[in-house]
Amino acid sequence: MLIAFNKPMNVLSQFTSEGGWPGLADYIDIPKVYAAGRLDRDSEGLLLLTDNGKLQARIASPKAKLPKTYLVQVEGAPDEAALSALKQGVMLKDGRTRPAKVRAVPAPDLWPRTPPVRVRKTVPDSWIELTITEGKNRQVRRMCATVGCPCLRLVRWRIGSWSLEGLAPGEWRQMPENNRKN
CATH class of the missing domain: 3.30.70.580 (Pseudouridine synthase I, catalytic domain, N-terminal subdomain)
Structure with a gap:
């Protein structure tokens, strides 16, 4: 089952x-x-x-390297350098991440979050779709923070298919x- x-x-x-x-x-x-x-x-x-x-x-x-895809609301708007770094893999305290698939996406049509994401009027936010093939502790959050785009909301959308x-x-x-x- x-x-x-x-x-x-x-x-x-x-x-x-x-x-x-x-x-x-x-x-x-x-x-x-x-x-x-x-x-x-x-x-x-x-x-x-x-x-x-x-x-x-x-x-x-x-070891199975099953892809896991996340919709991630981040603070700021990742530029090409940030997206490129995520694609290549970033250095975290526990080692370099495997290369990831990443792209900027429009805000997805998701359910409201409880509690809601705290929005700051002076700082924009945006969304990325990020696919990784490993699962280090809080990896997606740490990867986004490393490239200067802290995670505001993290939704795992897919595991494999x-x-x-x-x-x-x-x-x-x-x-x-x-x-x-x-």
Whole structure:
């Protein structure tokens, strides 16, 4: 079984609640499924859960290099140098990231975030689509900050060819495990 879940902001990627933050059990009442990877509490979007250990390992393993695509609202507007640096890979404290696919995109038609992103009148914001093939801790946020465009909102949209398409925050649906593109 494979489940696609649209994890809302401020929900933990574990079944137990902790520190006043809700866990996955508040949304998914299916026994013996486990998250294949994680999303930080302050990130939103696609979280895959499965009862298949081999599939879980394939999705979560950095060795599989499964592409993960994020829609990222950043402070400022990344110039060509910033986008080029992300494409080549940037140096973080724990090493250089693999090259990423990145492009500036118009503001996507997403659900309202709770709480809303704090907007500063004197600083513009913009959106990028960023695809990585690894998963270092808070990697997308750190990559964006490294090129001078701090992350304001982070939504994972796709893992391989599994997508968040059509799922509202807090909703889930069963997905086919065998996806030819994965």
